[in-house]
Amino acid sequence: MLISRRGGLLAAVSGAAALVAGSASAETLADAIALAYQTNPTLQAQRATLRQLDESWVQARAGYRPTLTATAQGNYEQTRINGRTTLADTNGDGVKEVVSNAITETNSATGALTFSQPIWTGGRVGAAVSAAEADILAGRENLRRTEATVLGTVIQAYVDVRRDQEALHIRENNVAVLTRQLEESKARFDVGEITRTDVAQSEARLAAAQAQLQSSQAQLAISRAAYAAVVGQNPGDLAPEPSLASLLPNDPDAAFDLAEKNNPQIRAAEYAEQASRARLASARAERMPTVSVQAKMAWVGAGDPFDTDRMYRDVTGAAAVTVPLFNGGLTTSRVRAAIERNNADRLSVESAKRSVLQNLTNAWSTLLSTRANISSTDVQVKAARIAAEGTRQEQQVGLRTTIDVLNAEQELRSAELSQVTARHDEYIAAANLLSQMGRLEAAYLVPNAPRYDPKANFGKLRITWGWTPWEEPIAIVDGVLTPKTKELPREQPPAAAK
Incomplete structure (x- = not known):
């Protein structure tokens, strides 16, 4: 655990962070994204x-x-x-004797190996495999969605810390300026140039500025803690965040087209519909016959005394065709339920598209608004700085009062804070737009960082323990009547530079 007295920060640092190349602190946004991509527990x-x-x-x-x-x-x-006379072999020599209350004992032992191979399942297994493939593809989209959420949180935390660091710097400058203003007011009061009221106004503004400075320090500590939680280490001296303009389209229509093709929420819904369609086929396949072959080798004989020479071997082979005839309407009910599940998933695709369309429209509008705010605050800061300097000079010649100077300084600090907030909000809006377009991924943001390939693990499972070479032709025959899962095309991220 690391405790920062200056920032009031308490954060857990993951040991895995030491494995990531780079300096001890994530100095740039790319460093922070790469570290979180490798170590964030939610993503892992x-x-x-x-x-x-x-x-x-x-x-x-x-x-x-x-x-x-x-x-x-x-x-x-x-x-x-009991109570009867009968003939029985009492000593095992094969000669029966006359006995009363006869007791007959027998024992046997059986050992068997049974081999069973399905030949055709009526499409049951083929449909189950298609459903599993669709579920896996949907899972990959959910991973992309989680990655976008985590990286969006990283960007949010990064620009929050940057904003609060700049806000703290502005507050510190404000306290320093107002401290000098108070000292000047006291000196002018001592020589009789101004009244006690002017001094009191300066003291009040300085006290308010000191309270705002403390609030800024607390807010920075909160943002640093959020950064450490998502990235895995405390923020250092953060560099300015890079522009995202190269990843953004020039018009909303292009953004909508990219979102419809790449958005993980839409793609996951489409794969879920494919999975439920395959499960519908599986439910219908319950009405189909199945074909299998079976071979059995058994050894049968007396267990006591155990003598392998007296045991005999029984070898059987069989081919079975099983035809379901009646099960009380269970299969029909399952088919109806699967149909409605597929209907619901098909409607979920449309719902996902509408939701993404709304979110993307909001993100695009917010981006335009924040860009306009940046232009406005830039003009506001420039004008407020000129006004503050002019007011101070006019005070020196008696054209302005102390309150005029204090108000001008307050307007300047307010404009500077608005400028910092506008730039912060514009970057967050751009990141949100990238998220809706399906581009808020490490592959786009840090192309040279090592990537996690979800297909690599699946590739290892193609041939594992239990695989048999003859299952492939069986799969082809069994899957003739079942729907096949189709992987949807999407925009490919840029290749990493070598």
Whole structure:
């Protein structure tokens, strides 16, 4: 745990941060994004969730693969006949004797290996595999959405710290200026140039400025803590954030086109619809027959005394065709439920598109507004600075009063703070627009940083323990009547420079 007395900051620093190349503090926004991309726990957890989801494909494909089971069984049977005379072999020599209250004991032992291979499942497994593939693709989009959220939080935290550092600097300058103004007012009061009222006005403004300075210090500590929470280490001397203009389109129509193709919320909804369509096919496949082959080898004999020479071997082979005839309407009900689930997912796609359209419109309008605010505050600061300097000079010749000087200084500081806030808001609006367009990713923001490839883990699962070479033709036959999952095209991020 690191405790900063100056900033009042208490933050946990992840040990994994030491593995990331770079200086001890993230000096630039690219450094902060790269560090969070590698170590942020929310992003890491979502990647683990996706790797877990990858296993659903393997589990679905297991329906094409054979099963081999081993069983062992021992039986003991005792038959007692009371009050009767009967013939029985009492000593195992094969000669039956006359006995009363006869007791007959038998035992047996069985060991068996059973091999079963599905040949055709009526499309059940094929549909399950397609649904798993669609779920995985939706999971990748959810990972992209989580990445955009985390990186948006990183950008927010970065520019918040930068804004609050500049605001603190402005507040410190304000206190310094008002301190000199108070000293000057006291000196002029001592020689009788101004009244006690002028001194009191200067004291009041200085006290208010000192309170605002303390508030700025507290706000900076809060922003630093938020930065440490999302990035993984305390902020250092942060460099100005780079422009995002190269990633932004020139008109809203282009932004809408990119969002419809790249937005992870829309793409995840479309993959969810494909998954429910495959599950509908799986429900309908429950009405289809299945074909499988089975081979069994068993060893049967007496368990006591155990003698392998007296055991016999039984080998059987069978081909089975199973046709469902009636199950009380269960399959029909599942089909109806799957149809409505698919209808709901299809409507969710339209809902996602409308939501993204609204969010993108808001982000675009906010960006235009904040850009206009930057131009206005730049003019405001320039004019306020000239006005403040002129007011101080006019006071020296008796044309302005102390309150006029104090008001001019207050307007200048207010304009400077507005300018800092406008630049901060413009950058956040640009980041929000990139998020809706599907471009708020490390691949776009830090192209040279190492990337996490969600396809790499899935590629390792193509051939794992349990894979058999004959499952591929079985999969082709079984999947003829099932819908295939289609990966949607999207804009590819820029390639990293080598």
